[in-house]
Amino acid sequence: xxxxxxxxxxxxxILQNLDEKKGKIKVTVGPGLIRDGSHIAVTKSGIxxxxxxxxxxxxxxxxxxxxxRGDNVIGIVTAKQGDxxxxxxxxxxxxxLSFMAFEAATKRNRPNLNVGDCVNAKLLVANKDCEPELVCxxxxxxxxxxxxLPNEGFLLQCSIGLVRQLLRNxxxxxxxxxxxxxxxxxxxxxxxxxxxxxxVRETIAISNAICRSExxxxxxxxxxxxxxxxxxxxxx
Amino acid sequence: MAAxxxxxxxxxxxxxxxxxxxFMIKTREREEAAEAWKLVDAETALQxxxxxxxxxxxPSYAVVENLRFGRISFKGFNPDVxxxxxxxxxxxxxxxxxxxxxxxxxxxxxxxxxxxxxxxTIAQKFLKKRARATDEDTGSDEDSDGLADAExxxxxxxxxxxxxxxxxQNLKKKPKFMKPAD
Numbered sequence: 157x158x159x160x161x162x163x164x165x166x167x168x169x170i171l172q173n174l175d176e177k178k179g180k181i182k183v184t185v186g187p188g189l190i191r192d193g194s195h196i197a198v199t200k201s202g203i204x205x206x207x208x209x210x211x212x213x214x215x216x217x218x219x220x221x222x223x224x225r226g227d228n229v230i231g232i233v234t235a236k237q238g239d240x241x242x243x244x245x246x247x248x249x250x251x252x253l254s255f256m257a258f259e260a261a262t263k264r265n266r267p268n269l270n271v272g273d274c275v276n277a278k279l280l281v282a283n284k285d286c287e288p289e290l291v292c293x294x295x296x297x298x299x300x301x302x303x304x305l306p307n308e309g310f311l312l313q314c315s316i317g318l319v320r321q322l323l324r325n326x327x328x329x330x331x332x333x334x335x336x337x338x339x340x341x342x343x344x345x346x347x348x349x350x351x352x353x354x355x356v357r358e359t360i361a362i363s364n365a366i367c368r369s370e371x372x373x374x375x376x377x378x379x380x381x382x383x384x385x386x387x388x389x390x391x392x
Numbered sequence: 393m394a395a396x397x398x399x400x401x402x403x404x405x406x407x408x409x410x411x412x413x414x415f416m417i418k419t420r421e422r423e424e425a426a427e428a429w430k431l432v433d434a435e436t437a438l439q440x441x442x443x444x445x446x447x448x449x450x451p452s453y454a455v456v457e458n459l460r461f462g463r464i465s466f467k468g469f470n471p472d473v474x475x476x477x478x479x480x481x482x483x484x485x486x487x488x489x490x491x492x493x494x495x496x497x498x499x500x501x502x503x504x505x506x507x508x509x510x511x512x513t514i515a516q517k518f519l520k521k522r523a524r525a526t527d528e529d530t531g532s533d534e535d536s537d538g539l540a541d542a543e544x545x546x547x548x549x550x551x552x553x554x555x556x557x558x559x560x561q562n563l564k565k566k567p568k569f570m571k572p573a574d
Contacts, residue, residue: 183446184448187451187452187453187456207457211456227454228461228462262421276463301473301476319462323457330464331466337466338469340463340465340469341462
């Protein structure tokens with residue numbers, strides 16, 4: 157199957173011999189591919205990618221979020237139901253978040269979370285047959301960057317491809333802007349970016365720059381971010 | 393699953409009567425939560441084991457593309473987040489270097505092979521000289537590729553003889569001492 161790596165595949169395509177030459181290493185089948193008996197079938201249209209030693213997935217443009225176990229997402233609390241919060245993560249069904257799934261939470265000491273708050277959470281259960289379940293702690297019970305996002309930021313929505321692009325490259329629009337501007341972001345795999353800056357001007361500029369950078373090359377992104385920084389600092 | 397079992401073995405359990413006491417409430421709650429986690433993990437492990445072993449299905453782009461953690465701060469805006477970023481970066485580098493090391497390291501098989509030969513050589517060191525000599529003899533006999541015949545041995549013997557003779561001559565010559573006046 158070496159010849160179709162880097163080429164366009166469409167749903168229904170069947171990939172054979174994915175496991176050849178790999179010996180004992182198990183083949184990891186990523187998103188966009190499913191196991192269908194002894195061979196692998198494609199479920200998304202996009203480009204077939206491969207990473208050593210034997211990881212295969214389909215790289216595609218997508219705006220609809222489909223929950224996947226282990227993803228970090230940004231959700232908005234929509235309701236409190238007994239001991240769980242209902243959280244909108246952009247999927248077909250709202251996810252549930254137990255009030256015990258926070259750092260240092262006990263039955264008496266509940267987290268202070270209200271309807272409309274943003275949370276950065278990890279998907280613990282993402283099954284097509286049942287409700288997705290979120291947690292804000294890791295397996296050691298520590299928050300490790302997850303949890304309630306402060307009420308001061310700005311939430312913007314973008315495509316899932318852009319989110320992956322921002323998290324894949326060490327040098328992207330965020331780092332270029334980060335050399336000149338003080339800010340923080342939380343990026344969710346569900347296409348939501350939470351942005352927190354000192355001023356509204358910076359927030360607008362950075363959010364526009366992020367959205368624009370999706371279809372740009374690295375050089376173009378660099379030039380654009382330089383322009384943004386210059387105009388923010390009063391140079392035209 | 394295996395990890396859980398290991399941790400179980402390490403942990404010494406308190407008796408149930410102690411756990412019921414009032415000051416143990418927090419610990420009990422923590423243990424209960426851990427139990428719940430185990431259940432969840434057991435479910436997913438079961439799902440994995442039901443599938444055929446040749447492939448691993450991984451639905452998340454984050455794992456497949458090796459994406460980094462999505463909480464980023466710049467120029468010290470949020471020091472907590474920056475500390476976390478630094479920590480994750482270090483962990484990444486560590487795992488990468490470990491993977492590199494694994495590639496270049498000696499495999500278990502190689503190690504056992506080396507050690508089996510090493511055991512013989514070190515054992516010789518602790519043998520007495522006579523035992524070592526006989527050991528070597530038997531060893532060479534066992535090897536016996538037909539090369540260990542008498543010929544090289546006799547050659548060695550003759551060489552040794554000549555050396556000892558010349559040495560003796562040297563010894564005889566030495567007492568004769570020449571004065572500078574002569």
